[in-house]
Amino acid sequence: MMKKIFRLIWKFIAGIILFSILTVILLNWLPVKFTPLMGIRYLENPEEEIHHTWVPREEISLHLQLGVIASEDQNFISHNGFDFEAIEKAIEENQEGKRVRGASTISQQTAKNVFLWPGRNWIRKGLEVYFTFLIETFWSKERILEVYLNSIEMGPGIYGANAAAQYWFNKPASELTPSEAAAIAAILPNPREYKANPASNYIEGRKSWIVKQMKNYGKFSFEKREE
Numbered sequence: 216m217m218k219k220i221f222r223l224i225w226k227f228i229a230g231i232i233l234f235s236i237l238t239v240i241l242l243n244w245l246p247v248k249f250t251p252l253m254g255i256r257y258l259e260n261p262e263e264e265i266h267h268t269w270v271p272r273e274e275i276s277l278h279l280q281l282g283v284i285a286s287e288d289q290n291f292i293s294h295n296g297f298d299f300e301a302i303e304k305a306i307e308e309n310q311e312g313k314r315v316r317g318a319s320t321i322s323q324q325t326a327k328n329v330f331l332w333p334g335r336n337w338i339r340k341g342l343e344v345y346f347t348f349l350i351e352t353f354w355s356k357e358r359i360l361e362v363y364l365n366s367i368e369m370g371p372g373i374y375g376a377n378a379a380a381q382y383w384f385n386k387p388a389s390e391l392t393p394s395e396a397a398a399i400a401a402i403l404p405n406p407r408e409y410k411a412n413p414a415s416n417y418i419e420g421r422k423s424w425i426v427k428q429m430k431n432y433g434k435f436s437f438e439k440r441e442e
Contacts, residue, residue, distance in 0.1 A: 220401050222251045224283045225320050227268075230304055234330075235330075235345075235346070235349065239272035239346070239349045239350055239354070240329075241352055242329070242354075242362070243354050243358060246269040246365070247269070247329055247362055247365060247366050248267075248269065250328055250329055250366050250374070250408050251330070251331060251332050252264055252328060252332065252333065252368060253374060253375075255332060255333070256368075256372070259381055260372075263370050263372045264386060265373060265374065265382075266372055266373050266374065266378040266382060267373075267374040267378050268375065268377045268381075269365050269375065269377075269400075270365065270375075270376065270387075270388060270389075271361065271428060272357060272364070273334050273374045274377075274387070274389045275297070275364050275386060275388045275410070276376075276388055276389055276390065276391035276392075276396055277378070277390065277435055278361060278382075278391055278393045278395075278396035278397075278429070279364065279376055279380075279388060279396035279399060279400070280364065280435060281284070281396070281432060281435040282358075282393070282396040282397050282399070282425055282429060283321065283360075283363070283364065283400050283403065284321070284332070284401035284432070285425055285429045285431075285432050286397075286400040286401065286403065286421075286423070286425045286429055287320075287321055287324070287400070287403060288320045288321040288322075288433065289315035290320075290321075291320060291321045291356070291360070292437060294322075294413075296320060296322040296323065296347040296348060296350075296351035297320060297322075297323070297344075297378075298318060298320050298348070300318070304318070313369050317389060318345075321345075321359065321360065321363050321406065322347050322351055322359055322413060323343055323352060324363060324367065325359050325362050325363040325366070326343050326346035326349075326350055327339075327343050327346075328363070328366045328367055328368075329346075329362060330342070330346045330431075331343060331346065331431065346350060346420060347429075350362075356414050356437055357437055364376045364388075365377075367406075368401065368406045368407070369382075369383075369399060369402070369403070369406050370382055370383065370406050370411070371406075371407050374384075374397075375385060375408070376388040379399050379411070380399070383395070383398070383399060383410075383411040383412045393426060394422065394426065394431060395411075395412075397413045397422045397423075397425040397426045398411040398412060398414055398418065398422050400422075401414070401418045401421035401422045402418060403427055408441040410416075415442050
């Protein structure tokens with residue numbers, strides 16, 4: 216009896232693992248039209264309209280692509296999903312009593328946004344590690360950035376770069392200037408509270424820092440991973 220139960224449990228676990236792998240592989244080509252966070256936000260605010268338009272990475276301004284890397288994950292091109300140097304620095308600063316900072320990479324944020332839900336418990340974090348490993352295995356860096364820029368929350372009911380560009384600056388994502396791209400990147404830590412336009416003094420400060428980081432980063436290219 217116990218053997219049969221364990222066999223069923225194992226089959227169930229194996230089925231979930233296989234399903235998750237196949238889902239990740241399929242999403243290497245299919246656009247991500249809906250995420251768990253969109254569903255959660257709808258349940259929290261049924262009156263809030265969802266704005267989301269998937270566009271290829273080539274139709275997203277290089278300024279925004281560079282802006283999110285400069286502000287969120289400067290080692291994105293070179294790491295394998297986890298920036299251990301940033302993690303160590305965050306742990307040190309948190310232990311010293313400085314302002315709590317995260318160290319989630321763009322890959323981790325993509326895994327969380329597309330497959331999981333917001334939260335800080337160990338189960339969710341463990342699943343985030345698992346899905347980060349999967350997308351780093353089956354997707355290219357270009358694809359990870361494309362999905363990230365099309366799925367993250369960029370305002371109240373605003374998901375993805377194109378919806379954000381239209382909402383904040385009344386233009387398509389392909390036409391964002393460096394300053395506008397930096398403004399959108401600046402609100403990502405809390406996009407439901409911060410505004411890209413008009414920007415508060417705090418966001419203006421973050422925007423200036425991001426523009427400086429974009430200049431210091433140099434020419435944006437996925438070939439930088441080989442340096």
